[in-house]
Amino acid sequence: MRIIKLSFLFIVAVVWTASAQEAEPNNQSVFDFFGDRQSTVYRSASGKPGPKYWQNSADYKINATLNPEKDLLTGNITISYTNNSPESLEFIWLQMEQNRFTEESRGTLTTPIQGNRYTGDMDGGYKISNLVAKSGRRGDASDKHIIEDTRMQVFFKEPIEANGGTATVSMNFEYTIPTTGMDRMGQLDVEDGTIFAMAQWYPRLAVFDDVRGWNTTPYLGAGEFYLEYGDFEYNITVPYDYIVVGSGELVNSGEVLTATQQKRMQQAAKSDTTVYIITPEEVGDPAKTSVKQSGTSTWKFKIKNSRDVAFGTSKAFIWDAAKINLPNGKTAMAQSAYPKESDGETAWSRSTEYTKYSIEHYSEKWFPYPYPVAVNVAADIGGMEYPGLSFCGYKSTEKSLWGVTDHEFGHNWFPMIVGSNERLYAWMDEGFNTFINFYSSEVFNDGEYQDDLDQTRQYVNWLTSESRESIATYPDVVSTRNLGMIAYVKPAMGLLMLREYILGQERFDNAFTAYIERWAYKHPTPGDFFNTMENVAGEDLSWFWKSWFYGNGNIDLAIDGVYPYQGSYLVVLSNKGEVPMPVKMKVVYEDGSEEMINLPGEIWQRGNSWNHLISTNKEVKSITIDPDKILPDVNGSNDSWPSTIYDEK
Known part of the structure; x- marks a missing residue:
């Protein structure tokens, strides 16, 4: 599209935007240092545990x-x-x-x-x-x-x-x-018996x-x-025909597993594909599933440096397993326990495959998995996590089963390894985990079950609703209809923006990995996270923590106009939202060439309007802010020039 070079219009535009920028109040309060994050002997301003951390x-x-x-x-x-x-x-x-x-x-x-x-x-x-x-x-x-x-x-x-x-x-x-145990524990009656999901x-x-x-x-x-955190030794006594799976290592397998089951377990420990420990055909036949034929059996478990343990038990379990490959040549074992009602190639027969991949991915990308097993238990529970063991919905299939399995085992990193306070800061475990789930789903089985977290503009209706609440709202205070957004989605979008838009992947990964390594098996606060991210990435992000995590405002970057100037182009930008953001603009020229222009967030420090000069002798065809639509910008109609009807990604 050719621009008509009208110098009068340009002069009016420049004078108006410049005077408006001088007249409006500055945004110092938005960019001021956020929170009380100075060093103590226990917690450093650099984000590390302090010299006397205990x-x-x-x-x-x-x-x-x-x-x-x-x-x-x-x-x-x-x-x-x-x-x-x-x-x-x-x-x-x-x-x-x-x-x-x-x-x-x-x-x-x-x-x-x-x-x-x-x-x-x-x-x-x-x-x-x-x-x-x-x-x-x-x-x-x-x-x-x-x-x-x-x-x-x-x-x-x-x-x-x-x-x-x-x-x-x-x-x-x-x-x-x-x-009915608050969707975290409880009982499920199935054809072959009752499944007890035991937590808390x-x-x-x-x-x-x-x-x-x-x-x-x-x-x-x-x-x-x-x-x-601490070490656990726990013994569970159940009827002779019950199977017990639990957090940690089963230390008396020779006493509670049949010779056939022990052989299968040894095979599974070396297999990258799923091996049955108890087959569907064997369920309900104690002669094949139980060492004893009467009385009780005691199953003994150990786990080190854990914050909790949970277990599942039933005589209705199909039980399968496979090897987990960890960094530095170490291995663990993925296991699944589920009833016949959950069996099937589109359902729980793939649970161990999902569990294995999830643990391997997070171990390689973020921090090695520390426990000897990862057990997925089918129960009448939507999804709940404990160290080395998860309860997931027994009716889940295909993408829903992958999603809940990947999410619950992702919790082994947040908050099982990085031990934040879930009762106060749900976003530090649910949000961080939802974020890492996005990347595991991107690559699992060549994208078989891709996530849509990056399609952030699908959440605009919630982000602009009057009933929305901030991420910082305590989970027991927040309206239940908002919990999914403020604990899971909005903080995950925040990390996505940090990685893909604000810091870039390398700087973000360095900082996020440092946070995990520094606070593994410790108790970080939000300030410890903020300090680590800023110090390792080398970026003052107070404006972002304040506005996105503790505020309730929105992002609305806009192109107000494009004007010719001495053979170049003046782009008039404005920040119409409450959350300032760097500006990434894609410029397309009439000759088909393209250019990315990156403006720092500091352009908004002195006000909410900014003029940028594109120095070029080419003719500009179009300009688009955030061309990959990473930002959940609440008004897409003003993101591009020439102005077009916003086409939602």
Whole structure:
């Protein structure tokens, strides 16, 4: 398209835009340093753990018995706690999430009458007995404790000494296993028996950290978990014909697996394709699936440096497995346990394939997977993650099964390896995981199940809705209709923009990998993430954290006009949204050649309008902002010149 060179129009345009730019207030408040992120001895302004960073730990030994006839779990637990903090502790707090399943729990009383995803049974709750707490040099025993909703406070006769003091707490516990467990645990009846998805099944240490002290936020619903790291030994006793799969290594396979199953397991450990441990034809025949033919069996597991454990058990399981190839020549094992109802080549027969690929991809791209197994368990649960084990919907097939499997196992990186506080900052695990899921889906099986996160403009209706909330809203506070966007999609889009539009892939990957490596098996805050990304990438991103993660505004970059000037072209740009962005413009010339122009975000520091001169002796045919449509720009009609009707990608 030829431009008519009217100098009068050009002069008017230049004078008007220049005076407007001088008159409007500057945007210093948007670009000011965001948050209290200065160094302490515990956390550095560079984003690293500080020279005196400390973290407490909890090791667990648990024996539990599941009685499927009574829907009852009974057990005893011994917790060895190490206080690495610089202060002595007169008491500790434990999370008691099974107490959520009572009529009087805060979670029940704050659930809408019509219910929601986090509706659960109300006939459960812990019964605790024989509590013994010991600390100090004398080791005098105390049984003093207070149970308040989903928290337990345990007192000691002597404080746990600072800087390495230890304590032990032991108790017996039991509870009725929920059938409906808030879409995180529970029971599923199938033709060949009941599948028990067991999570939040034992008292767990709350985190004591340098940021909030004791983290005792109650378990209500959407807010997930924040736990200390430690080593686990746990034994699960079940009826003789039940199979148990769990977080960590099965250490007594010779006692609970038949000779045939052991042989198949050894074969699977060397196979890149799926091998049956229990075939569909064998399900329901204890003579082929069980070592014993009566009584009970005890399955023993271990896992190191983990924040939690979960398990699934049933006599209805088809069970298969394959080798996972990890960096540096190491291996692990992918496993799947599912009923006949979930079997099929478009369904759970591919679960182990999906699990294997997901773990291998994230291990290679971001950080090596640390656990010996990754087990996918079919259950009446949409999708829920625990270290080394996931529960996924038993009816899922094809793309939905790939998506939920990849997402739940991606959580092994966020928050199982990088141990952020899910109960407060859902975006630091759900959003980060949704982001890495996009790239795994891009490459799995040559794009068999591609993700559409990069089609960001499909979310414009939500981004402009009056009921939207910011990413920083706590998960238990946010409206359930907004949770998917603020915890998953919007933060994932933020990372996508950082990688593909703002920083570029190399700088982003360097910084994001550094964040994972620095905070592996530790407890980062949002500030630790912000500081790491800025320091490693070498970019002040306060404006982005402030506006996209903690604000509620939108992106709207615009081309207001293009004017001739002394054989060149003046492009008049404006930032009509609340989120400033660098400007990437694709210029197409009449001779067919193209040019990319990149303007930094700082053009908006002194106001929301900017003039850019394209120095060329060629005739410009068209100009487009963000030609790849990475940005969720809420008004695509002003992104290009000549102005055209916006064609959604």
